[in-house]
Amino acid sequence: MHTAADHVFMAQALRLAERGMYTTSPNPRVGCVIVNDGKVVGEGWHERAGQAHAEVHALQQAGDKAKGATVYVTLEPCSHHGRTPPCADALINAGVARVVAAMQDPNPKVSGSGMARLQAHGIEIAVGLMQPQARELNIGFISRMERNRPWVRSKMAASLDGKTALANGTSQWITADAARLDVQRWRARSCAILTGVGTVLADDPQLNVRTLDIGRQPLRVILDSRCRMSPAARILQGGALVVCARMEENNAAALRNAGAEVIALPDANGRVDFAALMQELAGRGINELHVEAGYKLSGSLLAEGMIDELLLYMAPTLMGNAAMGMFELPVFTEMNQAVSLTIQQLDFVGQDIRVRARVNSPAD
Numbered sequence: 001m002h003t004a005a006d007h008v009f010m011a012q013a014l015r016l017a018e019r020g021m022y023t024t025s026p027n028p029r030v031g032c033v034i035v036n037d038g039k040v041v042g043e044g045w046h047e048r049a050g051q052a053h054a055e056v057h058a059l060q061q062a063g064d065k066a067k068g069a070t071v072y073v074t075l076e077p078c079s080h081h082g083r084t085p086p087c088a089d090a091l092i093n094a095g096v097a098r099v100v101a102a103m104q105d106p107n108p109k110v111s112g113s114g115m116a117r118l119q120a121h122g123i124e125i126a127v128g129l130m131q132p133q134a135r136e137l138n139i140g141f142i143s144r145m146e147r148n149r150p151w152v153r154s155k156m157a158a159s160l161d162g163k164t165a166l167a168n169g170t171s172q173w174i175t176a177d178a179a180r181l182d183v184q185r186w187r188a189r190s191c192a193i194l195t196g197v198g199t200v201l202a203d204d205p206q207l208n209v210r211t212l213d214i215g216r217q218p219l220r221v222i223l224d225s226r227c228r229m230s231p232a233a234r235i236l237q238g239g240a241l242v243v244c245a246r247m248e249e250n251n252a253a254a255l256r257n258a259g260a261e262v263i264a265l266p267d268a269n270g271r272v273d274f275a276a277l278m279q280e281l282a283g284r285g286i287n288e289l290h291v292e293a294g295y296k297l298s299g300s301l302l303a304e305g306m307i308d309e310l311l312l313y314m315a316p317t318l319m320g321n322a323a324m325g326m327f328e329l330p331v332f333t334e335m336n337q338a339v340s341l342t343i344q345q346l347d348f349v350g351q352d353i354r355v356r357a358r359v360n361s362p363a364d
Contacts, residue, residue: 178350
């Protein structure tokens with residue numbers, strides 16, 4: 001049984017893990033609290049890939065007070081040699097008495113072996129305290145490990161009647177400054193940002209993180225079936241991944257000269273293969289994929305089951321029936337064919353409404 005104190009200290013570890021929200025990619029966000037005789041003697045969080053893990057920071061702070069202590073960690077301590085030594089060994093060497101982990105590590109290189117190693121050395125272990133919160137914190141990492149694909153979040157700015165652009169294509173700006181600033185946080189927590197060539201040709205966006213200093217930029221990914229985008233497109237500044245279905249060598253060479261990487265992932269119909277794309281991105285360590293695309297690409301991704309979550313910013317305006325919608329979907333003839341959502345969060349962001357919704361699977 002977990003005590004009230006256990007819940008308090010695990011909540012503290014989760015708050016610490018959140019400090020790595022923008023910087024740990026492709027690693028998970030992890031926090032650790034060490035408690036001895038009811039008092040916190042050490043705490044830490046994983047700050048950046050390649051640097052010390054949360055447990056190491058907490059152990060360094062605790063020093064000799066780690067002996068006989070209880071360790072609260074949001075993810076099972078690692079048991080393998082990566083860019084840093086195993087945290088399970090560090091905890092064993094420090095002489096801790098008990099380790100409480102919010103969840104088992106979904107990484108098959110760890111997945112239970114860390115806790116088993118601790119238990120083999122006489123350390124009391126417990127797994128599962130506040131697991132839903134821990135899973136939510138690392139939903140992208142878990143998706144990559146369990147499904148071999150990123151967690152895909154599609155962002156849309158729309159009027160209250162669900163329109164994303166006027167009939168003539170004008171779309172700037174539907175939402176106000178506060179909403180656009182909020183989007184920067186969602187970009188920043190993502191490993192990659194995806195858009196389509198239509199958006200690049202129409203708006204020439206940068207799709208980068210501009211208001212937060214996170215020490216990195218998410219990978220920009222552009223779906224361009226025929227490699228027809230301009231090498232001068234602003235989104236290529238700093239490098240990008242262009243994914244085509246048919247490799248037009250002259251165009252591809254120009255894009256490479258502009259700093260882009262160009263790959264071909266065709267499906268049987270001559271379009272980009274979405275499933276292959278997700279596996280490709282997972283192989284590159286992409287945990288969370290942030291989509292900012294037009295209604296056609298967004299609709300195609302949604303129709304093929306590639307979108308996990310919607311991030312919708314709804315402005316207090318009406319744009320009329322002739323304006324463009326959010327998702328181009330097949331014509332439905334029955335209500336049970338409609339895409340089913342579960343609302344996760346509903347908030348005001350300035351004068352606009354932000355809706356977070358999960359896409360339900362057909363089984364749901």
